[in-house]
Amino acid sequence: MTELLVVVPLKPGAADRVRELLAEGPPFELEDTAFHRHAVHVTDREAIFLFEGTAESTTLVLPAEDPALLEAAAAWREVIAEKPRIARLAFSWERPPSAEDLSFEPTPGPGDSDGGELYAP
Numbered sequence: 001m002t003e004l005l006v007v008v009p010l011k012p013g014a015a016d017r018v019r020e021l022l023a024e025g026p027p028f029e030l031e032d033t034a035f036h037r038h039a040v041h042v043t044d045r046e047a048i049f050l051f052e053g054t055a056e057s058t059t060l061v062l063p064a065e066d067p068a069l070l071e072a073a074a075a076w077r078e079v080i081a082e083k084p085r086i087a088r089l090a091f092s093w094e095r096p097p098s099a100e101d102l103s104f105e106p107t108p109g110p111g112d113s114d115g116g117e118l119y120a121p
Contacts, residue, residue, distance in 0.1 A: 001054070004086070007048050015044050036054075038052070
């Protein structure tokens with residue numbers, strides 16, 4: 001999975017309005033995109049948009065003439081303090097799988113799952 005993080009600086013006191021805008025959902029259908037996951041985090045000073053997908057899907061391309069997108073852009077203009085920025089990954093950590101979750105036993109073959117013999121004597 002690849003991530004695209006967009007940091008949007010907010011005007012002072014705009015966080016509540018941003019939450020209202022986010023409650024309306026995105027101005028496009030997420031199902032129509034190549035993303036696998038999308039989330040938005042809000043602080044007092046910024047909104048952080050996270051888009052996750054395959055390497056090919058982490059480019060956000062939206063039709064500029066879409067009326068819903070233009071309406072959303074106008075609403076967001078009132079809360080954005082300055083130009084959004086792309087955040088680049090600088091560090092990542094992931095817990096390795098537990099040894100309890102690993103098995104070196106053979107995978108069951110045909111006949112094993114139903115308890116019967118594959119070939120009757």
